[in-house]
Amino acid sequence: xxxxxxxxxxxxxxxxxxxxxxxxxxxxxxxxxxxxxxxxxxxxxxxxxxxxxxxxxxxxxxxxxxxxxxxxxxxxxxxxxxxxxxxxxxxxxxxxxxxxxxxxxxxxxxxxxxxxxxxxxxxxxxxx
Numbered sequence: 259x260x261x262x263x264x265x266x267x268x269x270x271x272x273x274x275x276x277x278x279x280x281x282x283x284x285x286x287x288x289x290x291x292x293x294x295x296x297x298x299x300x301x302x303x304x305x306x307x308x309x310x311x312x313x314x315x316x317x318x319x320x321x322x323x324x325x326x327x328x329x330x331x332x333x334x335x336x337x338x339x340x341x342x343x344x345x346x347x348x349x350x351x352x353x354x355x356x357x358x359x360x361x362x363x364x365x366x367x368x369x370x371x372x373x374x375x376x377x378x379x380x381x382x383x384x385x386x
Contacts, residue, residue, distance in 0.1 A: 259343040262315070263299050264290045270311055281306045296346055304353070315350070 267289035271278065278286065285306035289299045327337040338344035
């Protein structure tokens with residue numbers, strides 16, 4: 259979870275270089291601070307960065323973070339091993355900022371939201 263927030267902040271900083279506003283700069287700095295609660299860091303990114311900067315978050319080899327889990331009689335159910343990472347991803351999927359398109363090509367449990375095979379959460383992009 260800390261790596262996701264740090265990589266997100268680092269990617270935006272590299273992309274924007276010198277055109278980062280003071281508020282955006284502070285949010286990017288805070289996102290990498292592991293001494294702050296992840297919810298606080300995400301809130302800063304959402305407020306000062308994600309509504310203005312389009313971001314694609316790719317979690318390569320994400321299946322390494324999944325563990326087998328029994329969910330009723332559903333075979334092949336997987337869960338994210340790190341609960342904080344699961345909560346972070348659920349929060350991002352629930353309220354990602356201005357552009358909302360999330361695709362998870364696996365059967366897994368993300369925070370409190372169940373996501374089925376190739377299920378997409380999709381709403382229009384634009385100001386909201």
